[in-house]
Amino acid sequence: MLSQRWRWxxxxxxxxxxxxxxxxxxxxIITALIANVLSPYISYRLSKGLGADAVESILTILASSMLTVTxxxxxxxxxAASAAANGATPRATRLLLEDSTAQSALSTFLGGFLFSLVGIIALNSNYYGDGGRSVMFLVTLAVIGMIVVTLVQWIDYLARLGRVGETIDLVEKTASTIMRQYVEDPDLGGxxxxSIPSDALPVTTNSIGYLLHVDAGQLSAISDELDADIFLATRPGTYCSPVRPLxxxxxxxxDFDEQxxxxxxxxxxxxxxxRSFDQDPRFGLVVLCEIGCRALSPAINDSGTAIDVIGTLIRVLSPLAGIDREDREVKHPRLFVPRISLEDFFEDAFLPLARDGASRVEVGLxxxxxxxxxASMGRPELTTAAEGFAASALDRSLRALEFQEDRDRLEREAFRSETH
Structure with missing residues (x-):
């Protein structure tokens, strides 16, 4: 069985x-070559009536067109990736390049090109008999059908590819998935x-960079092997250095060998x-926030996109209301994992927007x-964090807004919990 790290x-x-x-x-390539294996199952009469003689011409057209389309x-x-980097954020380009629709389309076109190219070579080297040419003809028709369906889907996808709205939706989909995974298992099964005991020994690394993944299953096995408890000091997304224990x-x-x-x-x-989206629910918030901040820059001046991003961030953060479930199974009892504070979530999602949009009343509202x-989602800790952020954002806006009516309106509509 593969470890979590190998699966990742x-x-x-x-x-x-x-x-x-x-x-x-x-x-x-395999499809083009295997056609001759199936030739014994095609009768002579059927092979003469299938139009197998036209297969080379069809493959020639397919090869030239698929190379151009690819x-x-x-x-x-x-x-599109360049447009997303310039109009949204460079951190979103990875998701565009990893999108399954785009990859499937390009792979289908390239696979169709190689299928036709290998088929032409096999035909001209007399690799196929009459039955093999008939099988190749039928397979070619199936490949053309698959290419046509993929091409129609690709055309629809191209109409949206690279747009800011499409990029926001793509980041939201990924961020929401990772957030739900975090809420489902915030302790990585541990x-x-x-708190970390004062007599626990630190584990440091000589590597410098972002923590991308933690194999909790492997750590659990190590803790049993060493007869020791392991306390994580960081989570994926943290910038690591030799002075910061992992x-x-x-x-x-x-008998314990520290080294x-x-x-x-x-x-x-x-x-x-x-930084990677995997195991890091904060990164999706950071990327969405960057898109909103880019929209608020003087070069773009688009408050509407920033407001759209704020609504998206609410949807991504909403699963946090159910994080306090008590029915989770502890798979790794000797592994202790810190949770992400709600204040950190709010800071990643909204703080840069509150800073860059402080002088815009519509963003402040x-x-x-x-x-x-x-705050209305019923979790007291979420309400406290929301109230703290709202007070900070209100103070920023009141200092930045010049028009008195804007300040008065913002103060009237500012969020304050019922307990205050």
């Missing part, structure tokens, strides 16, 4: 454009960390140069409504 690495690999394209290319589609994706370990047995324990524990942590919406 495999998942990252499958998101790469070349991985899916390679798979489709191999399928295209190059055009790839250039369109590059342009025990919620309250974890602390508290040995319970007598060997550190070596084993560090294998469960994956550190990289760029929407931030107050966002705080009220999240």
């Amino acid at each position: 690495n495999l998942q990252r690999l499958t998101k790469r454009l070349w991985a899916r394209a390679t798979l489709f290319c191999l399928l295209g 190059v055009f589609s790839l250039s369109t994706m590059v342009s 025990t919620r960390l309250v 974890a602390h370990v508290l040995p319970r047995g007598q 060997e324990a550190t070596r084993k524990i560090l294998k469960a942590f994956s550190i990289g140069d760029d 929407r931030l107050q409504k966002a705080a009220a919406a999240l």
Whole structure:
């Protein structure tokens, strides 16, 4: 059985454009070559009546057209990624390039090109008999049908690709998925960390970068092997350095080798140069917030997009109202994991928007409504965090707004909980 880390690495690999394209290319080549294997099942009369003689002409047309479509589609994706980086945020381009619709379209076109190319080579080398040519003819028709369906879907997708609204929806989909996963299992299957014992030994790394993934299952196995409790000091998304411990370990047995324990524990942590959405619910909030801040910049001056982002952030944060469930199964009792504070969530989602939109009354009003919406979800801690943010955002806006009526309106509609 694969460990969490291997599954995570495999998942990252499958998101790469070349991985899916390679798979489709191999399928295209295998499909072209396997047609001759099926030729004995085609009768002579049927092989003469299927129009198999036209297969080479069809494959020639298919090869030339698929190469053109593939190059055009790839250039369109590059342009869309550039537009998303300039109009939204560079952090969103990865999601565009990892989108399954785009990858499937490009892979289908490239696979169709290689299928037709290998088919032409096989035909001209007399690889197929009459039955094989008939099978190739039928398979070619099926491939054309698949390409037509993919092309229609691709045209609809191209009409939206790279637009700011589409980019926001794409980031929201990913951020919401990761947030729901966090709410479902905020402790990574371990025990919620309250505090780290003072006599626990720190585990540090020489690597510098963002923590991308923590293999909780591997850490649990290590804790049993070492007869020690492991206390995480960081979560995925944290910027790591040699001066910041990744974890602390508290040995319970007598024979404990600190150096060997550190070596084993560090294998469960994956550190990289760029932050990842996986296991990091805060990163999706950061990316959405960046899109809103870009819209508020003097060069764009688009309050409407910023307001749209605020509404999106409310939807992404809303699952936090149900995080206090007590029926979760503790799979790793010797692994203690810190939770993300609600204040950190609010800071990632709204603080830059409150700063950049302080002089815009429409943005200030929407931030107050966002705080009220999240506070109304019935969780006291969420209400407290929302009230603290609302007060801070109100103070920023009152200092930045010049028109007295705007200040008066904002103060009237500011969110204040009923307990204050």
